[in-house]
Structure formats: C-alpha cells, structure tokens
Amino acid sequence: MTKYSLLLILSLFSLLTQAQLSGSQLKDIHGTMIQSESLFPNSEEPVVLCFWATWCRPCLHELEAINEAMDDWQEETKFKIIAISIDNTRSSSKVPALVKARDWQFDVYIDENSDLKRALNISGVPFCCIIKKGEIVWKHSGYQPGSEELIIEQLTELSKK
Numbered sequence: 001m002t003k004y005s006l007l008l009i010l011s012l013f014s015l016l017t018q019a020q021l022s023g024s025q026l027k028d029i030h031g032t033m034i035q036s037e038s039l040f041p042n043s044e045e046p047v048v049l050c051f052w053a054t055w056c057r058p059c060l061h062e063l064e065a066i067n068e069a070m071d072d073w074q075e076e077t078k079f080k081i082i083a084i085s086i087d088n089t090r091s092s093s094k095v096p097a098l099v100k101a102r103d104w105q106f107d108v109y110i111d112e113n114s115d116l117k118r119a120l121n122i123s124g125v126p127f128c129c130i131i132k133k134g135e136i137v138w139k140h141s142g143y144q145p146g147s148e149e150l151i152i153e154q155l156t157e158l159s160k161k
Helices: 003-021 057-076 092-102 115-119 149-160
Strands: 025-028 033-035 047-052 080-085 107-110 127-132 135-141
Touching: 047 057, 057 080, 057 092, 057 149, 092 107, 127 149, 135 149
Parallel strands: 047 080, 080 107
Antiparallel strands: 025 033, 025 107, 047 127, 127 135
C-alpha cells in the first residue's frame, strides 16, 4: 500500500465518521431539540460520548464512576463528557429526574429514536467512545468496575499527541 493510498483511506474514514456524527436530532433534558453535529466541534478538546439507558444498571454504574472521577480527570487533561440516553419516548421522561437526583456534572441528551445510535452502529449499552477533531479515536462497549479508568488512560494519551 502506498503512502497516498493510506492517506486516501484515512481521509475517507474521517468523512465517514463525520457523516455518522451528523444528521441526528437529539433532545436535551429540558426538551430542546438540537442537531447532533453541534455537540462535536472539530477542536483539539476530546469529547467522551457515553450511550446509556435508565433501565441499564451497568450504564448507571459507569456514569456514576465517571461523575465521581471527573474532577480528578479534569486536573490531568481537558475534555468534555456527553451522556446520550437511548430511552425511547415511553421511558425518556425518567431521564431528567434521574440526572438531577444523581447530580451528574456533564451534559445529557436523549436519542429517543436511536438515530445517532444507529448511525454509529452501536449494538448495545453501555457504550463509550472518544471523539477528537470530528473523528472517533477510541471506543469501548460494556462496563465492569474500574473500566472507566480506560477512558482517562485514552484521554491522557490523546493529550500527548
């Protein structure tokens, strides 16, 4: 494979990723609709995107662990965390109260129709990925206690680049 072929493949992957991240409508916890691409600026600051649901216990454990560690992580590197609920129209009404009760310190949006979830080809939750400059640079599925540390390891590595 030539250097130019590799460059072409990487460019196409970048365009594909950006297309996957755009075109989906999300709702914030106050009911305001937004376009998904507004969440992912092409900046140097990475965005940690966590897909979850109110009925998913591992999701709630992961987000709690991230919320507890977030201040320490912010001292090490700059990043933004966004949690995307995949609760449908029946259960999405539970999201704002749950977020408020748990005092999560990150932005939470709702993907009621699972448009963004489908666009990113996510099969299940919990699912986390890191997006930098409009590209998915890391992803992880599932949760076990301590696996949230994989996120800060990746963020630390990204800050060195």
